[in-house]
Amino acid sequence: MTILGYTPYHMLEVLTKHGYSHMKIVREAVIAANDRFSGIPRYQRPELDKWLAEYDCLIEIPSYIGMRAMESYAKDPDIKFILTERDPDKWVRSFNNTAGEVGKAANVFPMNILKRFDAELGGFFENTQLMYWAMSDGTDKGHPDNEAALRKNYIEYIHAVKETLPQDRTLVIKLEDGLGWAQICPFLEMDIPDQPYPQANVQEKFQAIIGDFMRPRVMAAMVRLGVVVAPTLGVAGYLGWKYGLTVIE
Structure with missing residues (x-):
């Protein structure tokens, strides 16, 4: 969407531009949308405008912060929506191969230790x-129920979004x-720009972005943890295989 002149907000901006301050906002918004006993008010237009003031295009973020936020945008006649839909089974595999793998890594050595530092x-x-x-x-x-729950x-x-958003927008x-551009630009x-529509392997792109984000932070965590040379060899070997991290002793 950047090619079309928009300023998009995606999890990439959270990780690479805003860091921990926006991570806290995302966390609060996700909890508010999914845990009614959290005591956190669900995000609506005033909170969203304050959070996202410098952006004019949201990518994926609305899917995690609840339908109430979506409804607040739907009331604005100047806002349009693009919903990408795919075969549910393919979506489940893709989601598990990206976010699902991150979740697994978070709970096993060494990330279950390093993430605390x-x-x-x-x-x-x-x-x-x-x-x-x-x-x-x-x-x-x-988990035995995982794929069925995701699907x-x-x-x-997808059904809720279609029911909530105005069909004409x-x-x-x-x-x-x-x-591609042929679908997006007329809407x-x-x-249609001269530049081709960006095409990329989603899983490979995800892994590259996460690898770039994690390398310096993993190294910083290792330093704070005070890892000595011998244990570092084992940790470095794991990270090099999993995330393409090069550790110079």
Whole structure:
């Protein structure tokens, strides 16, 4: 969307630009939307405008902060919506291969230790798990009920969005039918740019982004933990295999 002149807000901006301050906001918004006993008011337009004042395009974030937030945007006649829909089983596999894998890593050595020694590393793991559990009914990848819960909640989410958003300002795109400028630009009343629509392997791109984010924070956590040379060899070997992290002794 940047190519079209928008300033998008995505989890990438949370990780690479705003850091822990926005991680705390995301955490609060996700908890408020999914835990009615939390005591945290659900985010509506005033809170969203304060949080996202410098952005004019939200990507994925609305799916985690509740339908009430979506409803507040739907009331604005100047806002349009693009809903990308895909085969539920393919979505489940993709979600498990990205967010599900992060959740698994957070609970095993060495990340279950290191995440406690860097605020942004810990915030990243906590937020990813919260967003994952919101869609998986609290189950982790590999749990007997996990895939069924994810599939059910994804189907219900897509249905709820279609019921909530105004049809005349909502474009529904099925990924299996193709996603590109030809679908997006006419809806936004914009010319098709000369640049090709960005195409990337979602899982590979996700792993690259997470790897770039984690490397310096993992190293900082290791320093704070006071890891000595011998234990570091084992940790470094794991990180190098899992995240492409190079550790120079």
